[in-house]
Amino acid sequence: MLTQASGDLSMLIAAARAQYRNVLSEPEAKAFLRAQGIPVPPGRVVPTPEEASGVVREVGAPVVVKAVAHQLTHKTEAGAVMFPVDSPTAAEMACRTIAARVAAYRPDIALDGFLIEAYRPAQPEWILALRNDPHFGPAIMFGLGGIYVETLRQVSFRLAPLRDEDIEALLSERPAMQLLSGARGRAPPDLRAVADVVRRLSDLSQQPSVARDISEIEINPLAVTENGVLALDALIVLCS
């Protein structure tokens, strides 16, 4: 039975190492980020489809339903992410559908449960990441995320720790970042919240435990709206 992940980094790392994992699961990564003051959507992990409906009643529909399994690093390819899911009943069905898809995609993988979270759209999707580069040390990456990361390459790096002027430059370096100052017919996003989350990740990189044990933290997508930012998905890779 899977319990809610703790936000304590040393416990998360110990748990992962005990299972010979060097990747923290999405719920683990999000628990850690939440503890660091980086907003994530409300929700939690349930071990069985039957319990999904309870989470929908807590956080409200629509929700996103995702498979949780340590070995499943590419959830979308496995069809293990469904959204928007509009009702408690639909959430339970989504869990069953996802279980069947994963079983077909990778029969060797055992699911640890389902992550049910309030559905928040991200348009466009941004990516924010910390990379502990072996040569340069900690660097922060920001840019256009989701499926555009590799194709459009609208991402830039700065070495951590970032000064205010570095954050400002990072958030305006690529043409795509003009979207951060508002596109036609849309409320301008909360740029201060973006700067704040960049600063938090930069500060985090300076913590000795993060510098020692974490190779990468990747928030992708990061939703940016007029009300702030949300880490919709997150991945933490430990140093091997």
Add this chain to the structure above:
Amino acid sequence: MRDITPLVAPRSIAVIGATANPTKSGGVLFDNLVKGDFQGPLYPINRTAVAIMGRTAYPTLAEVPEKVDLVYIVLPQQHVEDAVKQCVAAGARAACIITAGFSEASQKGRCTEQRLYDIARASGLLLAGPNTIGMVNAEVGMMGSFVNFPRWQSGSVSFFTQTGIFTGAVMLHVMSGATQRLPVGKSIDVGNKVDVDELDFLTFVADDPATRVIGLYIESIRNPRAFLDRAREVRKSKPIVVLKPGRTKDGAKASASHTGSLASDNDILDGALRQYGIARAEDEDDFLNALRALVMLPRPRGKRVGVATTSGALGVIATDLLVESGLELAAFEPATLAAMRTILPDWLEPANPFDFWISIDIKGPREAHEVGLTALFADPNVDLVLCTLLAPSNADFPEFGDLVRRLRRNYDKPVALVIYGGEAEQRWTADLEGADVPIFKTTRAGVRALSLMVQATM
């Protein structure tokens, strides 16, 4: 932090492998040192010769009557290790290994190179090379290169390069020009960079009063954080331009994350150089143009560009390039516009870019250029001046050089001059020689130079 003065500005030099044979690298290098008028003692090391080019030769370094600062090693690969040991035994302070055939050639060469490093490190001998064309320091008359440069223009640009023959080729290209030669006081090529690196070099030039502008061609950075921290300090007084190729190297590899697959050294380096205020050139032309602008021009006070052009098309092209490279078009003051109107017909309103070809018809080339360019230079909103001027005979006038010289002197502003074709191009260029006005062949080259200048100084 260590002092590389014995390597870069030696008081005495020995050359192991010096020969009177002008077809050998050791012959050319020694000849260059003698003819370059090296200011200290020069010792050719040669087992059989009594003297080379009038300088007493010694069979081994041990027999030289002083501990020399710098030893050039120009020997076949298999003798280099022994020569480095000689340097250590004789108490030399630095050695520059010209010979190739080490880590760039084979695994065996890599092992030998590592041994050379170990031998040198143990004794504190500074090493440049192997696989280098050598080092030039015009200030002390050290033309320590196996490429011959008949006309070296000395000056306040200092180069550090990590390459074999490239430095020689580029320098030959630079120094063989009739005009607009880049004034290079020091050109230190460390080849495979076994020991002395870019951080040592920055430490040296930081305290070198003769260095005003720094150019680095590097293929790797040994210690990026220390280098960038030092560079941030040095750039406050001496702007730095880096040419580091390998921008497109495909760093993609299977990875659990996007950052893992995206973060090639190049992507991070690109961001880091912007963050630390170091200009990054894209190719050798870009590199030399940026350095020429930086060494000839005062620092920009902002990034607003005023464009004067005698071709509407070049003005539009310039505008695109300026905006794409992060510069801005200046908004002209009313006084500027009023001055510009005096050379335009009633139906034409001046703007930025200021296209005044029609004024040549109305007022003649002298007055058109005089009024148009002066208005642009004088505008307080113009931080940088870009002139894209056509030079056919009907745009020519004898005082063109004087006009630009006067404007350059009176309004101490950065200016890039693009002269396009025509009969007067060569004379205009010649008339501006020594005026500290960089001249470019294309609009792109001019705009790039201004934009790299802003990156390196602001």
